[in-house]
Amino acid sequence: MRKSTAAGLVAALTLSLLPAALPAPAEAAPQKVIYVQKLDMPSDWPVKSALRWLDVYTGKSTFRLVKRCPAKRDCVTVQTGKLSGRNVGWASPIRAKTGATHRTSIVVIDPAKAKRLRYSQADRKWLLVHEFGHVHALPHQRKRISVMHPDLPRPPMVLTPAERRHLARR
Structure with missing residues (x-):
């Protein structure tokens, strides 16, 4: 019986993982685009940056910032308004009309x-990311570093594993 060495095991493992032996990756399902229209947001509100953070963090390009939402397409309108209580932001989950x-x-x-x-x-970026989380029906979280915590999180902002699984299904 031959004695196995660490170098021999590494070489055998490397040969078994050559790209030619790997199956071709499955085609990714096309992502549904959600258009985002800013109505009267001040220019110092980083809407585009918040959308990009969500897209990069979730691995999906679901949001597309546009001047006007196309007809018969999923759309989120971002606008200013006066909110009551402690609320600085508010969002409705994305829903279909009958x-x-x-x-x-x-x-x-x-x-x-x-x-x-x-x-x-x-x-401001965190607030926008948080509200776009609500657009995707994410609830508030108790974990302080979650972007879905109801108060300002302390960096680094993260989506919890449960939140990432939820977004992956959408």
Whole structure:
């Protein structure tokens, strides 16, 4: 019986994992695009950056920022408004109207309240990411570092494994 060495095992393992031996990757299912339209958002609100963070973090390109939502397509409208209580942002989950072929949602941000509370650029980005999480029907989380925590998280912002699984199914 031959004695196995670490180098021999590594060489055998390397040969068994050559790309030619691997099956071709399955075609990825096309992602459903959700169009995002900004109505009256101030320019210092990083909507595009928040959408890009979600797309990169989830591995999906689901959001596309547009000047006007195309007809009969899934669309989220981001706009400013005055919110009550402690709320600086609010979002409705994306839903289909009865008999419709597309779904709509709305995200409302209160920039005046954010300014009074001294929201930084990073805080505004977090708020937008959080509200877009609600668009995808993600609930609030108790974990302080989750972007879905109801209060401002402390960096690094993350999506919990359960939140990532939820988004992967959408």
